[in-house]
Amino acid sequence: MADVSGLNFSGKAALVTGGAQGIGQGVVRYFLERGASVAMIDADGEALEETQKTLESLGLLLSVQADVSLENDVRRAVETTLERFGQLDFLVNNAGISEFTPFDDLTLEGWQRVLDTNLTATFLFAKYAAPHLREARGAIVHIASTRALMSEPNSEAYAASKGGIVALTHALAISLGPLVRVNCVSPGWIETRDRQKASKRQEVKHIPEDLEQHPVGRVGTPEDVAALVAFLCSSDSGFITGQNYVLDGGMTRKMIYAE
Secondary structure (H helix, E strand, O other), X not given: OOOOOOOOOOOXXXXXXXXXXXXXXXXXXXXXXXXXXXXXXXXXXXXXHHHHHHHHHHOOEEEEEOOOOOHHHHHHHHHHHHHHHOOOOXXXXXXXXXXXXXXXXXXXXXXXXXXXXXXXXXXXXXXXXHHHHHHHOOEEEEEOOHHHOOOOOOOHHHHHHHHHHHHHHHHHHHHHOOOOEEEEEEEOOEOOHHHOOOOOOOOOOOOHHHHHOOOOOOOEOHHHHHHHHHHHHOHHHOOOOOOEEEEOOOHHHOOOOOO
């Protein structure tokens, strides 16, 4: 696991959306292992229950089942976190869905569903967390994607939602500064198939071509993302705000020619 030397979040409280599986679960674990109290927000009750049982021995972990696309659920999640911890220092907006529909078949309903879950939810959590983060002089980290910067076919809604998160990041950094810092991480290929709830977990096998796409020689892990998120929440990054960090093992910098 990647580590940040000397990082200690004892006495701090974090809220992580989409925290029961994948990247979010990695972020939850990373914070717990470094002393933070963590509120784990997810729509999947089964995944929440499994992750709660797996990680609760590491520290104070609160599970909140919520649909992040619904304003009342977002408000309730933030309020529940404050009731339990009495403070909120870090917000990690990770929850998201990916639906790749042929453009000609993409409906307004499908477009809106992705935007509501990925982008509007990010705005809503920032809105309701902001007063408490100002009080704590805290930090927000959004999880976007390299798909905000490059695309495959039929990814319009997802790409738009992630591009919106990148833009929202620098807008919030200006609006909430200097009391709250706001940054963004855009992961590339992060392997999460082995970090799902038991009923959906898959064995992971990468072929040489998968590894060769990455100049670092491997596919990313949730811990890679968690380490950067934790750094951006820490006082070590106190002069960083409004930035988008591409975390992709160099994949988007490598020119690939089909032969």
